[in-house]
Amino acid sequence: xxxxxxxxxxxxxxxxxxxxxxxxxxxLALVLGTLLAALRVSPITPLRAxxxxxxxxxxxxxxxxVFFFVIFGLPQIDFxxxxxxxSVLAVGLYTAAFVCEAVRSGINAVPAGxxxxxxxxxxxxxxxxxxxxxxxxxxxxxxxxGNVLIAMVKNTSIAAGFSVSELSSLLPRLVNANAGELMxxxxxxxxxxxxxxxxxxxxxxxxxxxVAILR
Amino acid sequence: MRITRYAVSMxxxxxxxxxxxxxxxxxxxxxxxxxxxxxxxxxxxxxxxxAELAEAGSITIGTKxxxxxxxxxxxxxxxxxxxxxxxxxxxxxxxxxxxxxxxVETVSANREPFIQNGQVxxxxxxxxxxxxxxxxxxxxxxxxxxxxxxxxxxxNPDGIAGPExxxxxxVCSVEGSTPxxxxxxxxxxxxxxxxxxxxxxxxxxxxxxxDAVTTDNVILTGLVAGNPEGFELxxxxxxxxxxxxxxxxGNTEFRDFINDVLEESFENGDWAAAWDRTAGAITGExxxxxxxxxxx
Numbered sequence: 001x002x003x004x005x006x007x008x009x010x011x012x013x014x015x016x017x018x019x020x021x022x023x024x025x026x027x028l029a030l031v032l033g034t035l036l037a038a039l040r041v042s043p044i045t046p047l048r049a050x051x052x053x054x055x056x057x058x059x060x061x062x063x064x065x066v067f068f069f070v071i072f073g074l075p076q077i078d079f080x081x082x083x084x085x086x087s088v089l090a091v092g093l094y095t096a097a098f099v100c101e102a103v104r105s106g107i108n109a110v111p112a113g114x115x116x117x118x119x120x121x122x123x124x125x126x127x128x129x130x131x132x133x134x135x136x137x138x139x140x141x142x143x144x145x146g147n148v149l150i151a152m153v154k155n156t157s158i159a160a161g162f163s164v165s166e167l168s169s170l171l172p173r174l175v176n177a178n179a180g181e182l183m184x185x186x187x188x189x190x191x192x193x194x195x196x197x198x199x200x201x202x203x204x205x206x207x208x209x210x211v212a213i214l215r
Numbered sequence: 216m217r218i219t220r221y222a223v224s225m226x227x228x229x230x231x232x233x234x235x236x237x238x239x240x241x242x243x244x245x246x247x248x249x250x251x252x253x254x255x256x257x258x259x260x261x262x263x264x265x266a267e268l269a270e271a272g273s274i275t276i277g278t279k280x281x282x283x284x285x286x287x288x289x290x291x292x293x294x295x296x297x298x299x300x301x302x303x304x305x306x307x308x309x310x311x312x313x314x315x316x317x318x319v320e321t322v323s324a325n326r327e328p329f330i331q332n333g334q335v336x337x338x339x340x341x342x343x344x345x346x347x348x349x350x351x352x353x354x355x356x357x358x359x360x361x362x363x364x365x366x367x368x369x370x371n372p373d374g375i376a377g378p379e380x381x382x383x384x385x386v387c388s389v390e391g392s393t394p395x396x397x398x399x400x401x402x403x404x405x406x407x408x409x410x411x412x413x414x415x416x417x418x419x420x421x422x423x424x425x426d427a428v429t430t431d432n433v434i435l436t437g438l439v440a441g442n443p444e445g446f447e448l449x450x451x452x453x454x455x456x457x458x459x460x461x462x463x464x465g466n467t468e469f470r471d472f473i474n475d476v477l478e479e480s481f482e483n484g485d486w487a488a489a490w491d492r493t494a495g496a497i498t499g500e501x502x503x504x505x506x507x508x509x510x511x
Contacts (some may be wrong), residue, residue: 072415072418072419072422075422075423075424076422080422080423080424083408160390160411161410161411161412161415162410162415163387163408163409163410163419165390165409169390169409171324171391172323172324172389172390172391172392172411173390173391173395174391175324175391176323176324176391176392176393176396177396180327180350180351182328
């Protein structure tokens with residue numbers, strides 16, 4: 001117990017860093033991912049191709065490589081980005097590809113008749129998407145999106161290797177300072193992650209029940 | 216036709232990869248032909264760790280796999296460097312040949328658990344002797360005195376001569392390392408950038424994302440050797456980091472034995488020869504004076 005009391009401020013700072021990294025990257029991923037999903041179902045071929053290219057690139061690249069690209073690659077072409085915003089960008093860009101695929105699966109789950117009917121009553125493509133298809137799509141998409149976002153929270157741990165002092169970076173730091181307390185350090189870090197992911201999972205399950213379509 | 220095209224592109228890729236050999240790798244190749252004479256008729260009192268190891272004919276040694284000059288895994292999957300040579304010296308006195316040593320990678324965070332759990336017999340891994348660690352494991356040696364130093368971009372544009380000049384500068388090190396903690400505690404005006412490996416610090420220094428890199432001078436020397444046009448060492452060590460050989464707590468006979476082996480190698484020149492083959496081959500400097508073994 002004394003160990004946790006002594007290192008409380010370290011845990012708190014690292015927890016806040018992981019939390020803000022997760023929230024900002026999650027926001028970026030949700031917005032960008034939804035836009036990409038809209039492009040992927042759009043009737044305009046070049047936009048569809050662009051979105052497909054993006055998704056296949058980021059979904060098939062290890063996150064560590066994305067981090068290397070953002071943190072060390074971009075400065076080589078004179079685009080220097082700080083480590084924290086760079087980490088938000090890397091996690092957000094990467095997760096957006098998965099959000100896009102989850103949302104697209106939701107859109108595909110909306111019967112084609114819905115889109116055809118809304119076009120028939122004179123809505124434009126973006127209107128029918130916004131007013132008819134996406135609201136129904138988001139309902140089916142809550143459980144897979146929850147998976148994507150929880151995976152994302154854990155993926156932020158890669159930022160520890162790129163100079164962001166988040167929860168995982170506490171492992172080497174505290175273990176070096178307290179070599180005998182290895183298990184306590186692990187326990188503390190795991191509990192901190194759960195403080196973020198468990199409530200998130202709870203909220204998502206509530207949302208899921210709220211918006212479930214009664215068929 | 217298609218197969219030919221694949222073959223051509225694979226060959227091209229192979230040529231590119233072959234061009235990526237580093238200086239450290241070449242140094243490692245040179246170290247392969249080390250010559251430590253194995254003690255053929257080693258005799259030890261029954262019941263001691265030395266007798267057990269000599270009887271078994273093998274020893275498990277933990278070392279680092281990512282530190283040029285001290286412990287670096289060569290392309291054949293065998294570690295090489297000064298730490299590795301020290302390990303071979305100890306094994307040879309037990310009558311164990313170099314090829315019968317079982318090497319295990321230890322990183323800074325797992326050295327104490329590996330010793331305590333008996334997963335390794337000894338650890339020779341740029342392992343600084345300090346009081347906190349003495350509570351958990353025993354140390355033989357030291358066999359080398361390193362010191363924390365600073366690496367800057369070639370030409371030293373910020374004119375950094377010592378740790379005092381780091382105030383307001385962005386300094387890179389590795390999270391969980393003693394040098395990083397030292398900067399935190401004693402030079403709080405410096406901004407720390409902490410990665411998980413030193414090679415990233417080198418990249419960040421090349422990109423201008425940090426102003427300096429700090430850790431033990433021997434590690435920095437390896438980085439400078441990898442890119443002599445880009446980096447330079449300040450050469451003003453400001454701490455003392457005695458490297459010791461870690462072993463299980465309370466095994467005094469084994470510790471005395473290793474200390475005897477070290478002292479003998481200091482005197483008969485094996486120690487200096489090991490230095491010249493490994494770390495010395497990178498720095499181009501002669502072996503330093505061996506340190507005084509501390510039988511605490």
